[in-house]
Amino acid sequence: MRILHTMLRVGDLDRSIAFYTAVLDMKLLSRRDYPEGKFTLAFLGFGGGNADGGAEIELTHNWGVEKYELGTAYGHIALEVDDAYAACERVKARGGRVTREAGPMKHGSTVIAFVEDPDGYKVEFIQRKA
Incomplete structure (x- = not known):
């Protein structure tokens, strides 16, 4: 087994993609809308992501949701x-x-x-x- 990705729910997908790419130098590996489910997935990583054995971050934007409560269990x-x-x-x-x-x-x-x-x-x- 190996870690493939970690998913984070985000309120503004473009703003989050800009942070991970422009601030942290990750690459946007893919972005896909799912109109029937009303969500968009974007995968980011360094290098080729899963293709070269690296883990990715999956940003999930549920349409119409602008903010999430992070809770106390999440670390970093x-x-x-x-x-x-x-x-x-x-x-x-x-x-x-x-x-x-x-x-x-x-x-x-x-x-x-x-x-x-x-x-x-x-x-x-x-x-x-x-």
């Missing part, structure tokens, strides 16, 4: 980055929101940071160890 998506400090600066320069600046995690030495997407989902940056 984690992305490995070469330099968490530089990644935070890129996010800020592109209009993204950093909610925890890069630095060592509590009780450890791994360098992490957190950013937030337009719907409030957290994305963690974990700096690649040398």
